[in-house]
Amino acid sequence: MVPNPAPTALWPAPYAGGAVDATVHVPGSKSVTNRALVLAALASEPGWLRRPLRSRDTLLMAGALRAMGVGIEETVSSSSSVAGGTGEAWRVLPAGLGGPATVDVGNAGTVMRFLPPVAALADGPIRFDGDPRSYERPLNGVIDALRVLGARIDDDGRGSLPLTVHGGGALDGGPVEIDASSSSQFVSALLLSGPRFNQGVEVRHTGSSLPSLPHIRMTVDMLRAVGAQVDSPESGGEPNVWRVTPGALLGRDLTVEPDLSNAQPFLAAALVTGGKVLIPDWPARTTQPGDRLREIFTEMGGSCELTDYGLEFTGSGAVHGIDVDLGDVGELTPGVAAVAALADSPSTLRGVAHLRLHETDRLAALTKEINELGGDVTETADGLHIRPRPLHAGVFHTYEDHRMATAGAIIGLAVEGVRIENVATTAKTLPDFPDLWTGMLGA
Template identity: 85%
Template sequence: MTETSSHTDLQTDPWPAPHASGPVDATVTVPGSKSVTNRGLVLAALAAEPGWLRRPLRSRDTLLMAEALRTLGVRIEEGVGPDGTGEAWRIIPAALRGPATVDVGNAGTVMRFLPPVAALADGPVHFDGDARSHERPLHGVIDALRVLGARIDDDGRGALPMTVHGGGALDGGPVEIDASSSSQFVSALLLSAPRFNQGVEVRHVGANLPSMPHIRMTVDMLRVVGAQVDEPETGGEPNVWRVSPSALLGRDLTVEPDLSNAQPFLAAALVTGGRVTVPDWPARTTQPGDALREIFTEMGGSCELTEAGLTFTGTGRIHGIDVDLSEVGELTPGIAAVAALADSPSTLRGVAHLRLHETDRLAALTKEINELGGDVTETEDGLHIRPRPLHGGVFHTYHDHRMATAGAIIGLAVEGVEIENVATTAKTLPDFPRMWTEMLGV
């Protein structure tokens, strides 16, 4: 039973979502990407020399990752860059050690990326986290690591809590996994693979593989630090990734803005018929959030990418959309919120795997939008949304940051919406309430 089955996370201080009094006109500087920050931390920790991570995201998920690596012996010094400007973290690799205990919170990247790292440690590493983390699948990583030579105690759960008995090294080699419930299973094995004695050959044998842009991000970042990767995207065998054993280089990496976290601000331009500029939007990126340019344009806006960043402009009208979100599933809550305010129905497809995220996002979105007067039904792999006049009420988040921002989007157009536990946005977007009210000039 997921947390969507009750309102056990109800708090006594719901946040009144600001109602827009007119079109927004704002520039919003979005913090760094969680996905890039946490991949960068892992790769730097496994490198053969120190490295820098500039403009890292400071959020619950990334601080959990940094602290977990510290417990394994890695030094992470927070300060300014080597040129004396901008926030940067200096990562100094060390021999990975146990015994250690890692708190994953409810961070998918921490609970999935670090067990392969722990297998390289000298001693046992125990993993545990929030109650919801016990419900999120880890079998893909656990089973694969066992095939590759690791010893793991999970009492047969395929989930947390568990202990990885690190032996200081891992054989590696070929392994088959079903990553249809999370692309993070593939990324987790690839990130540590250069340190495996034989590298790794990961073969996905399940149904459709979701969130492919995140795997492409992993491959790109591995290549930046000197790893040799063969992948389907560059002419390799379909659904097979090969990483050769090698030493990783310490690099000076700059973290891009988190484009998925830009979603609610771009949505604000669409919903209010206003304009929002996000500085430093990259011209080329593997981040799934870049798909917002096309999706939100189809829903009624327009965008322009310049050296100043991305400027998105709404027209005051929102159109429904029929869209396959299998590669960009994390954008679903925000798109669903916008679709609930559209002038025609929407169908969001290809996101059955969202039932296994921070909460069952499909059930949560259906319940919360409908409790505000909406008409949302779950399909086998997504949502069908028929717009109806909405009214105020408490929008529950189920400890899910993207549910909170989805509720805030609806609140722009619907008076009286209150977000329960808006503080959950700190998972990836610290200080969201302040950023939101400043965008609106409140």
């Protein structure tokens, strides 16, 4: 079991007395690592993950797969100086999935949503449980879809955790309709295991807007990379419909990209201090939503250059407000809101109503915490309106949400006396954040 980081004493967010000038090695992508673990576990042969992220969410995923019988061997290079296990390699040894087993999902959306379809392929009951907040996060899209596809699930009618999947060793699969407007992970969950279903799977989204489409594109690209046949809207298929053909998945040797969303606070540091930050190994082509930071933060006053070495981002000394739809990249909202609170003009962040169902209600949390530091933020139906005001010292609460903690740290660069509650919650996806942050500042 991987415990949730315990709340610690209030962390004094470092104040930047001048322009930042640093190179920051960002650990691997959580989204890529956890998808790769699932696909490797379902493959017909062993595979490797190199430079995976080693954080609470990924350790929960690895632990869950081990509980169902998958072998995951870890090696560590003592020469690595990069946080988050960049010198690591994980060898994944697929095996017959089985139970009984208990899976701790923590508060990881990828674990609680991606693994019930895997459990339906196991031979025996798999129980899923997690942190108290995980009980409040939507899971009905996956549960209802799996039942249509032939799975037996006990959830006492809640449509949420805790639950037990009674795996029968196989699943019929076939067509299914779901409303994924509350989480794109509902779609990804079914696609990832789809090649192992007897009839494959056809997922049809029937709701209104579908958030975080780049994450579905990431799922599709990674499936194709291990040999799966996938029809998707982006490849000329029917809108809002994804089809996965049944077939064996190949083991592969994958090097995990840096987590571009976790690069956000470091790029923001360059923007708000008028400094420069280099993120090595930024990919020239990626499906990670964080790649859009290049566009967003450039519009807010910075400039960037993508070289063979990585991404160099430079602040101009001015921070401008922005009117932006973040529906596809909702996870960037806390960091964008923090920068917007320090801008020279108002901002409107739109398309992110679904953030009310994330690790915490991020829209309410951002509004409360920025306003308690003297800000002027109001919630809208689908986002935030931020009018910059002079901010002052105070406590920035995190609600056990890693992106709230990094948002508070961004504000602390420009506002002396900000203290972050439970900065250890960043271990969910960004291990050693406090050390990375102070290292960036030369402390």
